[in-house]
Amino acid sequence: MIIGTITNGIVIDHIPAGKGMEIFRYLDLEHVEYEVALIKNAVSEKMGKKDILKISEVIDLNYEMLGYIDPNITVNIIKNGERVQKIRPQLPETITNVIKCKNPRCITSSEPELKHIFKLTDREKGVYRCLYCDSFAK
Amino acid sequence: MRSVIDIVDLTAAEIDGLIATAEDIIANPAKYSEKCRGKKLATLFFEPSTRTRLSFEAAMYELGGNVLGFASADSSSATKGETVPDTVRVVGCYADIIAMRHPKEGAPLAASMYSPVPIINAGDGGHSHPTQTLADLLTIKREKGRLSDLTVGFCGDLKFGRTVHSLVKALLRYEGIKLVFISPDELRVPDYIRDELESAGADWLETASLEQAMPELDILYMTRVQKERFFNEADYIRLKDSYILTADKMALGKSDMCVLHPLPRVNEIPMEIDEDSRACYFKQVKNGKYMRMALILKLLEVE
Known part of the structure; x- marks a missing residue:
C-alpha cells in the first residue's frame, strides 16, 4: 500500500503496532481539517509490524505522552519535503494528565480537578507510579 | 517552606x-x-x-x-x-x-x-503516616539504643497499614536491618513497598506464622486489621482475628524484644500483655x- 509523502508536517514513526489509534485519539485528530493518515501494521525490518502517523501540519506534540507510549517512537518534522528534525521522545520523569490513577482510594478519584501525575520509578522497566498514592500505572 | x-x-x-x-x-x-x-x-x-x-x-x-x-x-x-x-x-x-x-x-x-x-x-x-514513624523510631532508639542491626517483624494488616509502609521506608536507610512480614495472604505488603524493598536490596521475608518468626525478632510491630479500609465487610470479619499476641506467643520471643503498636488496638494485643516489660506501645504514644x-x-x- 502506498501513502504519499508530505511536504510540510509531522511523521510519527516506529509506533508499536496497535498503538497508532491511541495516539490518533490522544492528539484529537478525528475532526481536524488538514490531511492525516494512520497506517496500521506497516512492514518494519526492526519491529516486524509498526504503525505510522502522517500529519500534514506541524502541530504541538506532547512528547511526554509519546515517550510514555513507547520511547522508541520517532518524530520527524518535515519542511518543504525534507526532514529537518528527528526527535526520539524519552521516557519522561513525570507524566501529567496522560493517564489516570485507577486506585479508588486515591485523592484523584474524588477530586477530579487535580492533575493526574505519575513519576518514573524504574527507567529500565518503564515503571510509573501515581505521585499521590504510589499505585502502579496500568 | x-x-x-x-x-x-x-x-x-x-x-x-x-x-x-x-x-x-x-x-x-x-x-x-x-x-x-x-x-x-x-x-x-x-x-x-x-x-x-x-x-x-x-x-x-x-x-x-x-x-x-x-x-x-x-x-x-x-x-x-x-x-x-x-x-x-x-x-x-x-x-x-x-x-x-x-x-x-x-x-x-x-x-x-x-x-x-x-x-x-x-x-x-x-x-x-510519617509522624507515627517518627514516634516509632524514637521508641526503638530509646529502647534498643540503636536504629541499625535489628530484625523487625511486622504483623497483621500490612496491606492497608500505613504505619507499616512508612516505617519500612524509614528503616531501609539503616544498616543491618532485616524485615519479617507476618500476615495472611490477603493483607501482604502492597506492590509498591515490594518494589522499594527490591530496589533497596533489602533483607526481607514473608511468612504467615507469627510463632515461627517470634524467636529472631528484636522488634515486633503489631497492627490492627482496620475495618475502615475494607470495601467488603465479609472480608474484614474473615481476617480480623488473624493474629492475636497471646502470652504463649510472647514466651517464644527474646527477653529484650520490644513490642510496638501504633494503636488503637482491638483484640490483637490482649490487656494481659501490657504487664510484660517488653510492651512499649504506651511509651510510643508519649514519644x-x-x-x-x-x-x-x-x-x-x-x-
Whole structure:
C-alpha cells in the first residue's frame, strides 16, 4: 500500500503496532481539517509490524505522552519535503494528565480537578507510579 | 517552606536531628514551653482520630502555641463539596502550619501543592503516616539504643497499614536491618513497598506464622486489621482475628524484644500483655508527642 509523502508536517514513526489509534485519539485528530493518515501494521525490518502517523501540519506534540507510549517512537518534522528534525521522545520523569490513577482510594478519584501525575520509578522497566498514592500505572 | 508528606521527605540525618531535639525536650521541657508563642497549628482531620490529633494538639500547646481545626469531615466545608486545595488555601490564612489527616491517599500531598503554609501528613488512607514513624523510631532508639542491626517483624494488616509502609521506608536507610512480614495472604505488603524493598536490596521475608518468626525478632510491630479500609465487610470479619499476641506467643520471643503498636488496638494485643516489660506501645504514644514537637519546631524554623 502506498501513502504519499508530505511536504510540510509531522511523521510519527516506529509506533508499536496497535498503538497508532491511541495516539490518533490522544492528539484529537478525528475532526481536524488538514490531511492525516494512520497506517496500521506497516512492514518494519526492526519491529516486524509498526504503525505510522502522517500529519500534514506541524502541530504541538506532547512528547511526554509519546515517550510514555513507547520511547522508541520517532518524530520527524518535515519542511518543504525534507526532514529537518528527528526527535526520539524519552521516557519522561513525570507524566501529567496522560493517564489516570485507577486506585479508588486515591485523592484523584474524588477530586477530579487535580492533575493526574505519575513519576518514573524504574527507567529500565518503564515503571510509573501515581505521585499521590504510589499505585502502579496500568 | 517545607512540608512532610512522606517519611523520606526527611533525610536520615534530619531524623537523627529530630530525635536529638525530642530527647532534649524530654530532658528540658521548660526550655521549649514558649518556643511557639504566637504561632497556630491547624489540625484538619477529615477522618476520626484520638491519638494523632490530640498528640499534635498537646505538642503545640507544650510549645506555647495555639491550635484550631476540626475533628471530622462532617464538621468541615468538605460536606459542602469544598476541595482539599481550597480548604488549605483558606486555613493557610489563619494558621502557621497544618497537620492533615484524610481518608484518601495522597490528599496531604495535594494540599501541599497549594498551601501557603507547611503541611504535615497526619495519615492518608492506607498509604503513609510519617509522624507515627517518627514516634516509632524514637521508641526503638530509646529502647534498643540503636536504629541499625535489628530484625523487625511486622504483623497483621500490612496491606492497608500505613504505619507499616512508612516505617519500612524509614528503616531501609539503616544498616543491618532485616524485615519479617507476618500476615495472611490477603493483607501482604502492597506492590509498591515490594518494589522499594527490591530496589533497596533489602533483607526481607514473608511468612504467615507469627510463632515461627517470634524467636529472631528484636522488634515486633503489631497492627490492627482496620475495618475502615475494607470495601467488603465479609472480608474484614474473615481476617480480623488473624493474629492475636497471646502470652504463649510472647514466651517464644527474646527477653529484650520490644513490642510496638501504633494503636488503637482491638483484640490483637490482649490487656494481659501490657504487664510484660517488653510492651512499649504506651511509651510510643508519649514519644510521638515529643517527635511532633520537634517536627513542628523544624518546619516553623524556630531555633
